[in-house]
Amino acid sequence: MNLGADMRRREFIKIISGSTLAWQRAARAQQRSVRIGILLLGRAVPPKELAIASELARLGYDEGRKVSYEIRGADGDFDRLSMLTRELVATKPDVLVGASEVAADALAKATHDIPIVITVMADPIASGLTSSMSRPTRNVTGFTISSLTLSAKRLELLHELIPDLRRVAYLTTPVGPVYNAFEQHVREAANALGLAIFSVPIINEKTVTDGFAIVEREKAQAILVETTPSNVRLSIRIIDECSFRALPAIHPWYFEVRTGALMSYGPTMLENHVGAARYVDRLLKGAKISDLPIQEPTEIRLAINLGTARAIKLIIPPTLLARADEVIE
Numbered sequence: 001m002n003l004g005a006d007m008r009r010r011e012f013i014k015i016i017s018g019s020t021l022a023w024q025r026a027a028r029a030q031q032r033s034v035r036i037g038i039l040l041l042g043r044a045v046p047p048k049e050l051a052i053a054s055e056l057a058r059l060g061y062d063e064g065r066k067v068s069y070e071i072r073g074a075d076g077d078f079d080r081l082s083m084l085t086r087e088l089v090a091t092k093p094d095v096l097v098g099a100s101e102v103a104a105d106a107l108a109k110a111t112h113d114i115p116i117v118i119t120v121m122a123d124p125i126a127s128g129l130t131s132s133m134s135r136p137t138r139n140v141t142g143f144t145i146s147s148l149t150l151s152a153k154r155l156e157l158l159h160e161l162i163p164d165l166r167r168v169a170y171l172t173t174p175v176g177p178v179y180n181a182f183e184q185h186v187r188e189a190a191n192a193l194g195l196a197i198f199s200v201p202i203i204n205e206k207t208v209t210d211g212f213a214i215v216e217r218e219k220a221q222a223i224l225v226e227t228t229p230s231n232v233r234l235s236i237r238i239i240d241e242c243s244f245r246a247l248p249a250i251h252p253w254y255f256e257v258r259t260g261a262l263m264s265y266g267p268t269m270l271e272n273h274v275g276a277a278r279y280v281d282r283l284l285k286g287a288k289i290s291d292l293p294i295q296e297p298t299e300i301r302l303a304i305n306l307g308t309a310r311a312i313k314l315i316i317p318p319t320l321l322a323r324a325d326e327v328i329e
Contacts, residue, residue, distance in 0.1 A: 040072065072087055112139055136290055155195070264303045
């Protein structure tokens with residue numbers, strides 16, 4: 001008997017058997033329905049209304065067959081986040097998804113093991129979510145919106161829009177780990193432009209009403225809307241208040257201009273949601289959080305609504321119009 005040939009035959013069978021088992025495990029993993037937990041700061045909505053779920057469906061994650069969702073919404077009540085994150089973690093999701101540092105902080109406190117993908121972050125290092133953008137050091141990764149830089153740029157655009165601008169109301173949400181840093185940065189940018197700026201807290205419907213009473217009392221000439229979940233959730237109310245008072249305002253998101261805001265400057269939300277869906281897909285296929293760098297936006301858009309400008313009797317400088325990526329008549 002040829003012992004060498006027999007040993008080679010046994011080794012070959014072992015390799016083939018191992019490969020077959022690995023393929024079977026991978027196939028079973030692909031067939032298993034995965035669970036994704038989503039934390040929303042606004043109201044809970046069906047997956048079909050979420051951009052990330054739509055992108056995951058495009059990647060082959062059909063709801064009910066290949067993926068199930070556990071969705072919790074805080075309805076704007078930040079005090080409910082801890083309870084909601086505990087509920088989500090208890091469902092044992094394969095991946096958790098949220099938006100903003102506030103959501104990320106709540107999710108990261110609730111679990112150190114389940115991977116977390118955040119669609120919108122302002123400054124993950126300042127908020128303690130990681131010590132490295134290129135190799136996340138905790139169980140959190142995702143996409144930023146470069147808010148510190150963009151808030152200062154929005155202020156410059158307001159100043160270009162209104163050359164005699166002197167007083168600006170800064171609509172922000174005094175909640176979360178990076179609030180103080182953001183407000184200080186915006187004040188420094190305002191000082192550099194010779195502008196007086198005052199903060200207006202926006203958290204819920206009532207604070208919008210109260211906030212614009214402050215805006216009127218302080219005789220603001222324009223509004224700087226910060227990139228906060230509350231401002232996005234209450235965007236229509238803010239746009240209506242600005243329109244009623246004929247106040248120029250700059251917002252973070254171009255979709256707000258399509259709903260009546262005068263001007264916006266910022267990244268496209270779609271880019272973040274598409275990227276987040278791809279990260280979820282890679283995590284479900286075995287990638288590690290440390291292999292998925294926290295990414296900054298690659299596309300920044302300036303949008304202007306000329307219809308709103310006419311309604312508030314404001315002439316947009318031609319130089320500003322020429323730079324706009326989207327102009328709505």
